[in-house]
Amino acid sequence: MKVKFGRSLAIAITIGTGLLVLANFFVRNEFLRRVQQTLLDWALILAAVALLLGAVNVVATHLRKIRGRRPGWVYSLFLLAALGTVVLLGFLDPRGVASPAVSWVFLYVHVPLQATIFALTAFFIASAAYRAFRVRSVDSFIMLVAGIIVLLGQVPLGQAIWDRIAAAKDWILAYPSTGGARGIILGVALGTILTGLRVLLGIDRPHVK
Amino acid sequence: MDSILELLGNSGITATQALMFILLLLVLPLLALFASQLHAGKRIPLRPIRAFERLGTFIGQxxxxxxxxxxxxxxxxxxxxxxxxxxxxxALMEHVATEATACGAPLTVTVSDPTLLPLAQDTSRRAWETHPYQYQVQEPEARMIAPDATAYAAGVMDILLGERVAANIMVGRFGPEYLLMGETGVKCRVPQVVGAADPQVLPFVHATADDMLLGEEMFAVGAYLRPRPVHIASLRVQDWLRVFLILTIVLGVLLRSL
Amino acid sequence: MIYCPNCGTANRDGSSFCNQCGQRLGGGSKATCPFCGAENPIENIFCDACGAKLAPLVTPGVEEKEKPSLKGLSLPTKPAGDEEEVRDSEAAVPQEPSAPEGEEEIPDWLARLRASLGDSSEPVGEPPETEEFAAEVPGEGAELPEEELPDWLQELGVPPVGEVGEEQLAPAAEEFAAESLDEGAELPEEELPDWLQELGVPPVGEAGEEQPAPAAEEFAAEVPGEGAELPQEEFLAEAPLGEPLAEAPAEPEAEEVAPPAATPALAEQPEAETPAEGIPALSEGERPAPEAEPLAAWLQEEGPVILELSEEEMAEEGEGAPPAVMGPEVPAWLETLASGAAVLPEELGPVLATPGKPTPEEVGLERAAIPSWLEVLRPGRKREEGEEAPAEEPVETEGVLEGVRGALRLVPDIDPGPDQFVRAVSAAATVTPAHAETLTQVLARSTASSVRPRTVPVPRRERGLPWLAFLLLLAAVLIPLLAPGLVPGGATVPSALSAKAFATQVQNLPPGAKVLISFDYDPSVSTELDWPVREVVKDLQAKGATLLVMSTTPTGPGLAARMGLADTATLLGYLPGQEMGLQRLATSFSGAFLADYKGARVDEAALGVQSLEDVALIITAASSQDAVRWWVEQVGSRVNTPICAIVSGAIEPSVRPYYSSRQLAGLVSGWVGGLAYRQAVSPDAPLEAQSKAAIEAQSLGHLAIVVLIVLGNLAYWGKRLFGGRS
Amino acid sequence: MSDVSNLIGIWVSALLTVMVLSYLLGDNPLYRLAEHLFVGTAVGYAVLVAYYSLLRPRLILPLLQAPLENWTLVVPLLLALLLLARLNHSWRGAGMAPLAFLLGVGVALALGGALFGSLLPQVEGTMLSVNPADGGWGVAVGNLVLVIGTVSALAYFYFTGQGDTGWGRLRAGFLKAWRGLGKWFIMVTFGAIFASTVMARLSLLIGRLQFLITEIPKTLR
Structure with missing residues (x-):
């Protein structure tokens, strides 16, 4: 009984907040806008709380790994150490994120790591290119042609090879490529609308037990 | 017509807003209609999507x-x-988790955004609780890696490289960091099923996944894997809206050109 | 009261599992690995020593049903009602093992089995042929060449009963079959569940199969026939494929329970569903195979165990000795059987359909298979610690069987007693149909598709080509960086109108104008965007503009601070809420930023900015098209201030439309765009060497990618055209 | 920040950069160490941001400093506590309310965003003139290609089929052709996006390498 009530309540909350927020898209109304603003502020706060929960989850996961001496547990030690250090530095200094210590870690540890790991995608893109553009069918041939034109059209070298290539690249990007992308985006929008409606109608309730 | 618009405008509703609202409202009766047709026994065939069919294979493996x-x-x-x-x-995870618990396949679910974590945890718990011998099977583990997209990708790479994964299923929002995960999966020769919606990412999904759920297809999980009349009806509505959009565009183009 | 060792919760006496946390209670704290014999902590899922999987896939469920209904108290393991029923039905079947000989060798349940068999079957059990059979069994089993199995069968991993039956059964089993049928008929009514009787299946025959062990004479007599039919070793070897099958062996217990009629569900379902839906062919005698297969798998698995017990050599001969553990598990397919009708057809249908015509005997066997097993096998009691389960016999852990390992879960130290079985069965009967369905679907699918090799290769670095790709790219990028000036085309940047428009916007700013810069990118693309942003900021500062710096990503302010903007500009900090945050910012600047980067309160009055209209120019530096879209849609539609964007080259195609539609007043994309901007602002200033080198590296890098694409095609077509022949 | 800390910083970041790049030689402990450090700092930094940018200024300080003015914040505070209650397993159910709230907001945002952020502008943007009189032949042809591309790519996703009545079969054949065309456009898009991404990613790599090549020698001087 209790559970059932909880469920109905949860569904009601979802539908209620959903409709309130959604209404703003359709009506320009000062009161509704303020209600929505309040709800969004609350949601932000809750998201921040959820982040704390998530951090607890991260810590717990790695603690478990360390306790179980599962493969790679040593790395988990470092992960926790890094996490702990950053959090500690941030909370020791009232300036928080802006404190010199945190800034230093951010500047000299976090940024280079993130930038370099992301830079690995350059290599991954190379090996993906090796595989992705094989001409297996008409489809993939089309992809190959479009890909190579755009690839060379972006750099001076391409223009040295064929002086119209930049124009060809621009044409592809402006028309056929945009067309395909729009089709995909519109499709996704349709899917999103129906997915959203199902939740707001209480048909899908991923959050209710 | 003008007077109606004026009336609406006075109450803060523009013409486009009204139009969109009507579009949204149209969905409801259609949904009800198709759902009732399905309940009455009408069959609506769905185009085969290989990724859905292959999921079970991977879980079996x-x-x-x-x-x-x-x-x-x-x-x-x-x-x-x-x-x-x-x-x-x-939605896909619910299916995967149920199948995985059903046949005892260990499942690790990772998320990046902390707000998604509780839902993932509940979903895995739910799948596990429906198992008749739940205490003899592993509950699928749902965990967060990091809220930052690149850090998340790095964590997933770590899992793919380090945990001898039998299959890698990725469905959700992905950004440019996808390539880090997708390509690592390829390198480790892990079979991958990937669903993504962002056109910026799809080429890389295409290049790295064995089976992909391209854009809109990922929203069809409910209809394909847990066939409920409502979900199939919802796909049907989607198709009708699609036709409606196409007609609108064509009409618009004609009006613009003439 | 039993206190849970794990969480301390008090559980009712007799509980097997903690009702709070699921910890196994009283069952001993060690799990013995059935493959290597190592002792593992009870909570281990994989054996510490050999990696075998210890956790059962599905064990005879002790509790599942009760848990939900009662909280705080875990029920005694035996529901009274069920138990009584069981007892009643069991009354007919002697429970105590009356095993004549060699108790040490034979696990209790076997003994009991024997006993039960013995009682009923002794009269029947000693046909003259027994001896021959016995002799034949081991030999044949071992001999079956794999080639005999049709490919599809192999793929499916289903023991090819049909074939086996035809080839081997036929000779040996003919007489046997006749007999076994007779035997079935002779069996006392009490023992046979109704449905069994209806089927007219000889329960004994099947039981016999399981126990080719010579140890028990009576058995031997019965067993040989069946044993001969089913080459056990081979089956096992193949078993890895068919998970369901592999697991099936576990079911004996559950099945045992079923027969006693204690579990109406089981009894009924087999009757109604199996014959009717699942295997319509059976009754016709056309398709014995389908049914036979599931049985076969079972039998085989069980068989090996027994074999090992009695004759170790046999086990060794068999290539894939069956993992001994199977006993206690309730096979998933059984459950499905119990719960849903359709299982058999789906899984077995295709498999069975193909094998050759079944001999009449086979037909009989098939029918008998499921039911009789259940009845005959009656394992179930708690193993004592230290006592070795049959499973623990040294079984081969490698080779074909390996795959099985994962599929078969071991229940190392619990052999649920008969009562538990009952429960398991009744549980199985009520198991959510959805679950059963799911399982069948999974199984059907996993067996049906042969697309991928069954065992997933262990992640391993792919050698060769990716490596080459990495090297090629690295070389292409490094060479120009170290030795600029080599690349044709040089560093002439394609002039970009959008970058020029950007420059114009900056240059036309009135002196002292307020400019809002939003760092909407994160460190991952900082390498690409930092430089153009720095260029723009430099020009803005040269114009004496007042910079307001914000970010829609949490890491953005850090990046801004990194450029020294924390001191030279007003660093408003992180605006949470992405799109919604921007919407709010557009409608009211005040209140959007409660505290700036340093935690100080933002004073809009001092800034002189009450709304975004007070700002002369908005610049977003973005790594995702979403951020640009938010600015354009949420801010651009509400505020007249021009918006310019500095974006990563990757998203230029998606962002450019906003420039074309004039929603963006200027656009700089990536590094190259930054150079174009630079040239537009000061056409005469020579490019720095570093930028030149970077542009050339970019050129050559693109060329390298093109080369890789070509190589990829050469490799692909080469393999396709010539690979087949070589 | 002092020069010394800067110097150390540059060396640390160079070291970390090299550690990550060592991944190219194969998955190795150095890389994994760097990667775990990265994940750790990312989570830690996010926690700090969540606290200093959100919780403190938007929830804690207002409630502490002016509880009466900000009494509405009690609601999120309660919801937050319910969410935190999830930490205790038996209280997990309590988290349903805050999750329901979040989901309601999120779904509405997604739905509204899809309608007004994607559907409307994209459809409007596709209603282009294909009349050469408006912008010349080049533009007209281009627009036509764009419109056909959009429409056919959209049709590519068609999910549901029709019975095999005559009309259904006709429709199926028509749809098949349409979908094939849509696939081509989608492939062009893939190729173009792939290629333009190459540019951005190569820039990143070049940037990192330049950092190693130029910054390190500077510190040695």
């Missing part, structure tokens, strides 16, 4: 080999515009 299945719900959350993609991932 996982059960046989004891290697875990990794499922990623992407870097989206549930309080932002990527909510729908995250929900699609959750």
């Amino acid at each position: 996982s059960a046989e080999t004891g290697q875990p299945v990794h499922m990623s719900l992407g870097v989206g959350g549930i309080v932002d515009p990527s909510t729908a993609e995250s929900l699609a991932g959750l």
Whole structure:
């Protein structure tokens, strides 16, 4: 009984907040806008709380790994150490994120790591290119042609090879490529609308037990 | 007509808003209509999507080999515009988790956004609780890696490289960091099923996944895997809206050109 | 009261599992690995020593049903009602093992089995042929060449009963079959569940199969026949494929329970569903195979165990000795059987359909298979610690069987007693149909598709080509960086109108104008965007503009601070809420930023900015098209201030439309765009050497990618055209 | 920040950069160490941001400093506590309410965003003139290609089929052709996006390498 009530309540909350927020898209109304603003502020706060929960989850996961001496547990030690250090530095200094210590870690540890790991995608893109553009069918041939034109059209070298290539690249990007992308985006929008409606109608309730 | 618009305008509703609202309202009766048709026994065939068919294979393999299945719900959350993609991932996850527990395949679900984590945890718990011998099977593990997209990708790479994954299923919102995960999966020769919606990412999904759920297809999970009349009806509505959009565009182009 | 060792919760006496946390209670704290014999902590899922999987896939469920209904108290393991029923039905079947000989060798349940068999079957059990059979069994089993199995069968991993039956059964089993049928008929009514009787299946015959062990004479007599039919070793070897099958062996217990009629569900379902839906062919005698297969798998698995017990050599001969553990598990397919009708057809249908015509005997066997097993096998009691389960016999852990390992879960130290079985069965009967369905679907699918090799290769670095790709790219990028000036085309940047428009916007700013810069990118693309942003900021500062710096990503302010903007500009900090945050910012600037980067309160009055209209120019530096879209849609539609964007090259195609539609007043994309901007602002200033080198590296890098694409195609077509022949 | 800390910083970041790049030689402990450090700092930094940018200024300080003015914040505070209650397993159910709230907001945002952020502008943007009189032949042809591309790519996703009545079959054949065309456009898009991404990613790599090549020698001087 209790559970059932909880469920109905949860569904009601979802539908209620959903409709309130959604209404703003359709009506320009000062009161509704303020209600929505309040709800969004609350949601932000809750998201921040959820982040704390998530951090607890991260810590717990790695603690478990360390306790179980599962493969790679040593790395988990470092992960926790890094996490702990950053959090500690941030909370020791009232300036928080802006404190010199945190800034230093951010500047000299976090940024280079993130930038370099992301830079690995350059290599991954190379090996993906090796595989992705094989001409297996008409489809993939089309992809190959479009890909190579755009690839060379972006750099001076391409223009040295064929002086119209930049124009060809621009044409592809402006028309056929945009067309395909729009089709995909519109499709996704349709899917999103129906997915959203199902939740707001209480048909899908991923959050209710 | 003008007077209606004026009336609406006075109450803060523009013509486009009214139009969109009508569009949204149209969906409801259609949905009800198709659902009732389905209940009455009408059959609506669905175009085959291979990724859905292959999922079970991978889970079966996982059960046989004891290697875990990794499922990623992407870097989206549930309080932002990527909510729908995250929900699609959750819907698929529910299916995957149920199948995995059913045949004893270990499953690890990772998320990046902390708001999605509780839902993933509940979903895995739910799948596990429906198992008749739940205490003899492993509950699928749902965990967060990091809220930052690149860090998340790095964590997933770590799982793919280090945990001998039997299959990698990724459905949700993905950004440019996808390539880090997708290509690592290829390198480790992990079979991958990936669903993503962002056109910026799709070429790389195409290049790295064995089976992909391209854009809109990822929202069809409910209809394909847990066939409920409402979900199939909802796909049908989607198709009708599609036709409506196409006609609108064509009409618009004609009006503009003439 | 039993206190849970794990969480301390008090559980009712007799509980097997903690009702709070699921910890196994009283069952001993060690799990013995059935493959290597190592002792593992009870909570281990994989054996510490050999990696075998210890956790059962599905064990005879002790509790599942009760847990939900009662909280705080875990029920005694035996529900009274069920138990009584069981007892009643069991009354007919002697429970105590009356095993004549060699108790040490034979696990209790076997003994009991024997006993039960013995009682009923002794009269029947000693046909003259027994001896021959016995002799034949081991030999044949071992001999079956794999080639005999049709490919599809192999793929499916289903023991080819049909074939086996035809080839081997036929000779040996003919007489046997006749007999076994007779035997079935002779069996006392009490023992046979109704449905069994209806089927007219000889329960004994099947039981016999399981126990080719010579140890028990009576058995031997019965067993040989069946044993001969089913080459056990081979089956096992193949078993890895068919998970369901592999697991099936576990079911004996459950099945045992079923027969006693204690579990109406089981009894009924087999009757109604199996014959009717699942295997319509059976009754016709056309398709014995389908049914036979599931049985076969079972039998085989069980068989090996027994074999090992009695004759170790046999086990060794068999290539894939069956993992001994199977006993206690309830096979998933059984459950499905119990719960849903359709299982058999789906899984077995295709498999069975193909094998050759079944001999009449086979037909009989098939029918008998499921039911009789259940009845005959009656394992179930708690193993004592230290006592070795049959499973623990040294079984081969490698080779074909390996795959099985994962599929078969071991229940190392619990052999649920008969009562538990009952429960398991009744549980199985009520198991959510959805679950059963799911399982069948999974199984059907996993067996049906042969697309991928069954065992997933262990992640391993792919050698060769990716490596080559990495190297090629690295070389292409490094050479120009170290030795600029080599690349044709040089560093002439394609002039970009959008970058020029950007420059114009900056240059036309009135002196002292307020400019809002939003760092909407994160460190991952900082390498690409930092430089153009720095260029723009430099020009803005040269114009004496007042910079307001914000970010829609949490890491953005850090990046801004990194450029020294924390001191030279007003660093408003992180605006949470992405799109919604921007919407709010557009409608009211005040209140959007409660505290700036340093935690100080933002004073809009001092800034002189009450709304975004007070700002002369908005610049977003973005790594995702979403951020640009938010600015354009949420801010651009509400505010008249021009918006310019500095974006990563990757998203230029998606962002450019906003420039074309004039929603963006200027656009700089990536590094190259930054150079174009630079040239537009000061056409005469020579490019720095570093930028030149970077552009050339970019050129050559693109060329390298093109080369890789070509190589990829050469490799692909080469393999396709010539690979087949070589 | 002092020069010394800067110097150390540059060396640390160079070291970390090299550690990550060592991944190219194969998955190795150095890389994994760097990667775990990265994940750790990312989570830690996010926690700090969540606290200093959100919780403190938007929830804690207002409630502490002016509880009466900000009494509405009690609601999120309660919801937050319910969410935190999830930490205790038996209280997990309590988290349903805050999750329901978040989901309601999120779904509405997604739905509204899809309608007004994607559907409307994209449809409007596709209603282009294909009349050469408006912008010349080049533009007209281009627009036509764009419109056909959009429409056919959209049709590519068609999910549901029709019975095999005559009309259904006709429709199926038509749809098949349409979908094939849509696939081509989608492939062009893939190729173009792939290629333009190459540019951005190569820039990143070049940037990192330049950092190693130029910054390190500077510190040695």
